[in-house]
Amino acid sequence: MTAKKRIGILTSGGDCAGLNAVIRAVVHRAVLTYGWQVVGLKEGTQGFLHRPVAYQALDLRMVDGNMMRMGGTILGTTNRGDPFAYPMADGTLKDRSDEIIGGYRELGLDALIGIGGDGSFAILRKLAQKGGLNLVGIPKTIDNDLGLTEVSVGYDTAVGVAVEALDRLQPTAASHQRVMVLEVMGRDAGHIALAAGIAGGADVILIPEIQYTIESIAAKIKQVRATGRNFALVVVSEAVKTLDGGGAMKEYQGGEKRYGGIGAYIGDKIAEATGAETRVTVLGHVQRGSMPSPRDRLIASAFGVHAVDLIAEGQFDRMVAWSNREVISVPIADAIARYACVEADGPLVKTARGLGISLGD
Template structure:
């Protein structure tokens, strides 16, 4: 038996399905198997920055109902780098010491951080600076964290996008339209590629493969000539315009990727005379009930993270590799950004299905 520990857990960065399932798994394993205390940190690092720290002691009874629920009941944030924290007057202040103080004031023996590559990089820097025993768990609907084959939230996002594509086939066919579905993914095209193949899309555009508008329009015309009067196009939000411009919506610090669907709609209509409509799925891909696969992955990751703490193996992130949970140094996990391989299996699959990739 290991000595009784007091551990903390926080969710950082954008929300996604499966976060609550991780917290549940960590809490159940830590309490039921090891007899430890588990404290949930509210609002990510902002909770540790508060004085006193915003944290709640978790119980199995409290977390059990959250298995299927989307989002994170602990709250999260993807704003405010603690090493350059934005102040009201426009200045930036290093508030990392307050987060470190919060960890130690709670008397924690270890901290489990659930986040993407950006969040994990910040958490690791804090851990190295402040003597925090950190274990990382990868989550992101973009599935772009290096090393791990899957991240929490990706499967649910793909399921939601696929369901939307399934539904749009009928209205597209009824009106002989080109339906453009814009999905999330940041700089990686994993959601677009997976959902496009699963949903029977005719065109899939991802940032990893440059496209040509003439090729896309010719493909649509060829389908029309064969009696296929409608087409479904799935486009990742990070796809650039045909002149190489990355489209963003908003102003200044609040700029976010978006707008490529409408851009392509106007271009395709002008070149091919096809009637087009655009559906932007946006944050629907982050919400809702977690898929069974995300719940299983979250549960496996949560238990594995607790076991790493029991073995006092810190500065590591759990991963899914070769059908099992493993762990790697956090530095190795966030070193490379995992985008779609233009020569990978799914790209070959799409080409074999005669899906237009724009090139």
């Protein structure tokens, strides 16, 4: 356990708040407790594809307390380029997995800590199985949709940003007698919308897990008016579908399609049904780039320390997780197999209904 090791760490997938706090915790635990060396791979698995490998040696001087306050990731990240079907300049796809495994060997790593979501873990685990790499995972996703962990790094900050947006929208909504629609991220899960809507005093929360009708939304807004209040707040998750069952998508350069536009769609439908003046705000990547909340810093630090301890214990192919107020570890395969969407009869849904919030159904 005390033999000097060299471990790698990388951030993969979309960025979020708290990644730097994880890196800091890993370096502190590895160096101060075990006397190990830590190297950070640049731009996720992309760093392994460079020759020489693109990495940064990490020491205590680089990871001071200020690092916990920083959003993003000092190592860079990527959510493109599956190494088993890597897009080449000529338009073909190439299996470059052996190059990544070779990069791991070139650095002389004893283990690799991957910070990512389900997509990143699926790729990293496939690489680890093919190349015999010692892998430990740390969950991060603002969507909070990874299985077997109650919370992932980045989620709390994303919710906080959305709540702050509602706090700022409320007075301007009241001043102009408007319905304010806030579109938030969350991929295919409604965790951010639900939590932020409850904490931010929303009147309507729309999430992909619960089907809505415009009639139900309009009835809630009319009910709000009947109480004498001249404004309403609506939160909608980006993955909520249009009335015809399609997703609101935007196509970007290269043909990539991503969620976008459901807020404007809902805003128009509300205006048509109620005659209310509506305004739409789309938070987008503002939820990713913020300074991490205290809770995200704590979760990130706990995960980072525990991940290093797993390496010391020789426990690999596992992901650290938060459960019942403690850090545990679970098989990575089980975590990515259990997609954690909002449960329609879960505690926060019941809380929202108990508060009189409409979920559109």
